[in-house]
Amino acid sequence: MEKSSRMSLYKKPLLALALAAATAGCAVVPEDMRRETLNAGDVPLVLSSKPTPNNTPLTAKLVCYGERLEDAHKGHIALAVGNIRDYTGKQNDLEGFLVTQGGALMAYTALGHLVPGVALYERFDTQIADAELAYLSNRQLGDGRLHETTDAQTGQPTEVPWKPYYGGSILQSDFYIVGGITELNFNIQSGGGELNVNNVGGKGRIYTMNVGVDLRIVGTQTLKVYDTVSIQKQISGYEVGLDIFRFFDNDLWDVNAGAKNQEPLQLAVRMAIESAILDLVPSVTGVTPQDCKPAVPLVDDDAYEAIGGKAVTTRASVALESDPA
Template sequence: MINFASFSKSGRKSASAAILASTMLATACVSPIAGPDGNYAKPIGNAPVTANPTPYSEGLVCMGHYARQTGYAAPRIAVGRILDYTGKADFEGGRRVTQGASLMAISAFAKAGARLVERFDTSVSELELKYANNKLIGDDIPDDFRKITAGSIPGSDYYLVGGITELNYNIRSVGAEAFAGDLDPTDTKGSIGAKLYVINVGLDLRLVETESLEVVDVISYQKQIIGREVSVGVFDFANGNVFDVGIGGRAQEPIQLAIRSVLERAVLEMMANLYAAPSADVCSLTAGAISTNGITGDFVPAGAPLEEYNGPSRQQASAWHDRRDPALRGRN
């Protein structure tokens, strides 16, 4: 930060003109009149879409490979409500933790090769069933309507429910600041500071057998999250001007990614129990396995051989990106 109080009158005018010019330069990319493409401004940033794994995603994929190689029938899993029970919310920013933990759990089960049945949002299916019951859906067959067939919806063997139960702020924090400079007020002074702090999230999940409602597995996990802050400053007089410059940075491990990690670890342990995995080293037992499940999830191949499915491309940052994929660039 530059202290304008020490500037002369002409110096302040020059500085103000420089700031005004910089401001106009910064706003040159924004126009009150839409351009030929119909936009006022071009959005910044060009990072490609990438996979969103955790340290446990590879283990989930290996668990799915292990089940297929050993002949274990993947159970049908339904995921219910995994709610936020922490009650933590910001005054302006809303909830502190994700409200989509159920969706994260569905993705985790898919990575492990489980057969998923939808129970989280059945609104569309229920509406389609209502229309079919009133003979309103035709399915492209002239003078015919969709039939309601008894037993057409597969049931679940187990369902997962639970909640995010902990978000603890400032479990431990530490910081240090230092200021250095001699007694001469015109000599350079410097300061440096650093802070570390730790919070944690926790959740409790249970796996329930659907027919008997017997709870067959319960897991409670927590994960600590670290954050840091570093700052450096310099204060000096030069040519009759005062310069006070400071830089710094903050970084915190993402809270929502930590919740995904805890969920994936819990799902991994539950699936290991259902698959009777001998140890946590199933990846070494399934080296070279081919399957449709990957760190992005799972899907049913649409007629193509298993070896030709597009699972690997889903994990490539350059796939389908018009600036990174050579095949797409060749079409432009």
């Protein structure tokens, strides 16, 4: 066989291999991706990044605001979170609910960044505490030690293995945050283009959707609603692609390559809840997060006030005076 003939046999496989490698390059692969066997006899698993704190661009602003609250109130204002449900009604037959059902958990995490500037109390899931208080009242709960108490019949001091309980161990909250995820609007704006010449071409598309939350802050003892807020967050994404479907000499080539990316939906929900908390908490504390900046600039504070941002300081002072909590 001649040299030129042998070369022609290798050209097409090599070209196909190069094209496959180029197509694979469209996907972003983590640099630290590796295969590890965690237990003897197990199939190796693909491992990439390590667990990291689930911070958002607003985390730094929440921490800064918490430091200001600590200077002003020393944690004397107690907050809690009620149920923050998904009210969008949007479901997927294959994957269940489209929007996270953990709105209250996200709100608690956001308020946790304000501690010790505020006191944070559990009200969302009190199952364990309720069970142990029931054990206490039935004289069933102990800690492995003997406790001194007074015998009800003789009036004499005695030691018992159960913990005596005289009530009042649960501290009251002053305000709580409640509400829900109320909007999920698909494709509020989209656009793009596509061009094909002789079955060779490319396409590109951009699209935007949004999610919204409605929250309120309520006085625990009076049930007075001190402030309400509605926050929406737009979510953008893009898609680009390249398609080839045509004959080259006697070979039919069918090649598809592209990339698609979208801002995470649940991250947008978390940021909307965090933004709502930054609006609600100043209404009952009298301390604003002014000059506290997010890690990634999102909106200019002056521009926010110009389009109707809340002047919370005056209303907050009235709220604190009117609610003895």
